[in-house]
Amino acid sequence: MKTTIKVARSSMIALPLVLLGGLASAGGLSEPVATPAPAPITPAPVPMGADWTGFYAGGQLGYGELDNDALDDDTSGAVYGVHAGYLYDLGSVVLGGEVDYDASNIESDAPGDGLELDSVARAKLIAGYDAGQFMPYIAAGVAQATTSGAVDGDGTGNFAGLGLSYDYNGAIRFGAEVLQHQFDDFDDIDGLDIDATTATARVSFQF
Template identity: 60%
Template sequence: MTTTYKMVRTSILAAPLALAAGMASAGGLSEPVETVAPTPVPVAAPVMTGSDWTGFYAGGQLGYGQLDSDDLTEDPDGLTYGAHAGYLYDMGSWVLGAELDIDGTEIEDETADVAVDAITRAKLRVGYDAGNWLPYVTAGVAQARVSGSLDADDTGGFAGLGAEYRVSDSIRVGAEVLQHQFEDFDGSGVDIDATTAAARVSFQF
């Protein structure tokens, strides 16, 4: 009886010790199991880019023009109206383009009997891509057709500033101011300067 009792008591005492040893070796309370924090995934910051202005376009313009010449009795002014067509190439920050336009006018000096019938222009344009805005400078060659006491046409130069705003992918609105110079118009000895300002609507396709 004594031997059996000792064996039972030894087994009862040994069981908790064995359990504690097993918990320690498995990372129990005395040695907590380490957890690895998830590695953060880098997220690229959004990059702001401008609109793509590349493509052919055409449209119309409506504006105002005024002549300035020492050889005219007054500085006649009047309505201008016309059409334009061109192509732009977006290089990223800068936009290059070429355009042809023609304006009919209601500009007339009744006293001198001189009327400007039409102005045709061949333009080069350099603009800055500011998203939906495109401010630009332009310059080129202009041909003016006049009638009345001076019935002729002549070629001069012009330069100016403009800006366009993209309303949608296919519609743009803008404004443009141009300064023209025609020296010794068709050999008449008359120098003519002309300033035009116009609102424009263009359709890109």
């Protein structure tokens, strides 16, 4: 009788252990699987605009036309020269000043009889809009022109126009500019009013 009781007790103790072993082998007590944390999202880089502040200098090449009623003589030809200036970037507005000088072979079809433009020097004010790598701007100022041929002299006038600059890499800029000039009573000659239009392509280097 005592032997039977001992066997029963042993069976009651062993049964839960067998059941636990079976559950463990079936994966019932397996370790939980860790879920990896989501990878952080890196924001896309935001392109930075150009900083237009600083000194610059360069050259220009283009085309020009003269128009004067007194001499009944319209002339055209190439212009080429150099420029230097300083810009200050205020955020969305860019302000600055520039001086430039153009030599010219603008002359009439009959050299010596017509008006020939030898050179133009300008003092220029610039107001532009910072559009990132592009800067459209307006320009205005005072110009002095030197002529030969029918009028061998010089005169002072004013000009205004539009331009566009493109910042290529922070050190080199490409641009274009169209200016309209007006010289009244050129070389102190009453009634000799001369209009000039120039269109140039420009390359500048920022310092």
